[in-house]
Amino acid sequence: MYELTLHEIRDKIKNKEVKIIDVVNDIYSRIDKVEPKIEAYVSFTKETAIKRANELQEKLDNGEDIGPLGGVPIAIKDNICIDGTKTTCSSKMLENFVAPYNATVINKLVEAGAIIIGKTNMDEFAMGSSTATSYFKNTKNPWNLERVPGGSSGGSAAVVSSDMAYASLGSDTGGSIRQPASYCSVVGMKPTYGTVSRFGLIAFASSLDQIGPFTKDVEDMAIMLNAITGKDKMDTTSVDIEYPDYTKALDKDIKGMTIGIPTKFLGEGLNQEVKQRFEEAIEVYKSLGANIKEIDLDYAKYALATYYIISTAEASSNLARFDGIKYGHRAEDFEDLIDLYKKSRTEGFGTEVKRRIMLGTYVLSSGYYDAYYKRAGQVRTLIIEDFKKAFKDVDVIALPTAPNVSFKFGEKTENPLEMYLEDIFTVPVNIAGLPALSIPCGFAETSKMPVGLQLIGNLFEEEKILSVAHAFEKNTEHHNMKPNI
Amino acid sequence: MREDYEVIIGLEVHAELSTKTKIYCSCTTEFGGDPNTHCCPICTGMPGVLPVLNEKVVEYAVKMGIATNCEIAKFSKQDRKNYFYPDLPKAFQTSQYDLPLCEHGYVEISVNGKNKKIGITRIHIEEDAGKLIHDAYTGDTLVDMNRCAVPLIEIVSEPDIRNADEAIAYMQALKSTLEYLEICDCKMQEGSLRCDVNLSVRKKGETKFGTRTETKNLNSFKAIARSIEFETNRQIKELENGGTIYQETRRWDDDKGVGYAMRSKEDAHDYRYFPEPDLAPIILSEEYVEKMKAEIPEMQFARKQRYINEYSLPEYDADQITSSKYMADFFEKAEAKCKNAKIVSNWLMGDISRKINESEMNDIRDVKFTAEDLGELIILIDKGTISSAIAKKVFDEMFETGKKPEDIVKEKGLVQITDENAIKEIVVKVIGENPQSVADYKAGKDKAIGFIVGQVMKASKGKANPGIVNKLIIEELNDK
Incomplete structure (x- = not known):
């Protein structure tokens, strides 16, 4: 039954067609079989999962409501804190770090009845697009074990794609949910900044980070959003709005809605086979009665440069606390305090993390701040204005999620700049x-690897995205395709 | 100091705010406590935590701004000041960089009868760091994070101060303001009020500033004054000998009375300030600022005037007593008990202040007896139950142990003897034993009386009423 969707298994549990413990055991036996090939998990929480399965079953048998995710096994990216559980960010630095508290999203999932089964592999500290910067292991793409699952939430994408979890949580700073969702042919969404509390998410770039789900279909996405969104008093950047029931948006007719395409921005660097699938997807929308409108995003081409200044600047400060003093890796031999810092950080961080810390330290340095960080902030405002203007005329914007399909191990992982380009659309x-959400839209001709369609909405307009995505899903079969493992 | 030089001083004052909880979490700010018991994942900088600004911190800082004539910013923000140190668990201090809460204020001081305005450049909010404890036995260094994220305001003055007296007067004014607003407990010994001194010298008539040094973390008025004198003389001597003043951070050793260079500008930190992305900007409305203005309590100047009018205190007394809110509060309670304002004021400015200064106490709050006890002591004197001489002894005991004056008097049997017969007995005895003094008196040496009085008091263990003693001695001698 591991192949079922979240809402299917939830209903079976609710209707007492299956026992929760059997669902949990089934998913762990699936993991036993597939995980050795995929290597998507960093650690498991089997003991608490089984205990919780029994508790929830008892409640259910007593006629109590066990919540909208009641009894459903869910996996969590290993940069989200769970009390008493190792939270490593796939880094040697935090290899043995046990979180002393729960992230808000964990409390919310538990409240909704979910069972957390394990923590998933990722690029170290969420820095990367391949999950290959993990200190622990390379997670494989379930569609082709020689290829990367994308990143940084590659583990969370792969476990849903290979039926090792019914859904998972990831985090998205520059595409870290959507790009692996696209590479692994699952649904992945980054909600509006501020709709999901970041409390307990180990920060990469605070002003860009956002937690979001991976699911097998769009209905499951709506259910997950219902569970995790909401104002949190522990996160002052979380937004106090009236949060809707996202499942109500699913079956809205999209006839007459307008989908914007930034044709000029799409131009360069886009793989022809990806382009083909994207254009077919647009044809589907045309056939469903949506209006297609060409739009301009003049400053979008500067987004990547802006991103690598803002995100690295914030990261250089956020990751400074990993200094070997309080927790995390500490070098064994050191001369003095400075030496302790240097050696612990040199040994504890991987190459990509060090590269970004150095970049961020540089752009914030006295004398360079105005030229880099301040300028990046100004360009950020221009990009925001660009989108504002666009959303006056369109309901959602469509783009390919990534310019290419999943690449082979070692293909781009050696050239950081080439890999950074995979984030250009996210x-x-x-x-x-x-x-924004990424939804499966077919497979590239030659590589047979999945392609993702990205749907971007205006601030707090997740519902429009879900309507448009669900309409596509109902009229295509891509989401039903399963990798052969 | 040489008359041909001028000293330019600016102070950076850190005041710990007396909010119940820390600036970004709900841990207590209480001083003391076993190491690492007043902290949580947030103030110890655990991975993934986020700050939530304590609104009281903004309120207190805005009140200080209003009380020091600052403009209150309607839009300000918090920034990260990045540096590595084991007492700073996040490896950045959340502070305010280019948009502080309060700017462009001043306080008025008076030195040797001359009034002067000292400009305040800015007041901003920030968090305190933890404390490192060096274990001399094991050689280890341990971190206590109880003080991490206790809220602070930093008050930066203009370089308007010219000598140690002005610096002390300015500090006195800030301390008094903080006390009257009840936003800082101002216990300098415990570090809740501390000061960095920026100082440079130049030849009189020069318009350009000299190179300045910064002496850090001074935690008593005495240390501030002495370090200013030391640094002034050091810089002048250096320049006179053809040397150069380097921009550097200095440390003051108050025991030795010497300042040392800690680090030079070359190895100064690049703090890489940038806006704290986890905290929204602080946006204040006109109504908010007006509300804060309305909540400002009676400050020193108003209270001083009231003391002159209501208690008929001389201006000097009123000024001294009200310079500390705690002293003034103590005064009012003691006065309420004994209804003798001037005598209370004398005790406060005299014996009590002297004793506090001689001890390791912060101020009158550390005194063991209560204001009511002082009132009672004064009543005992007024009623003639004890003499003034005995009162001093009782007071010493009160200061030492915190016991009630009536209990001390009872325990030690210090009630004044006013029974004339009893006193006469002693007088007769003493006169009988001192024929030489009697002869001296008869020979016109009035001073001899003093000796006899002394002997009588000694014989009565100080308890005899001095007035009666005097009267009876004269009677007795004249009878001879």
């Missing part, structure tokens, strides 16, 4: 704080 969304 990064502008984080810069502007907008919601």
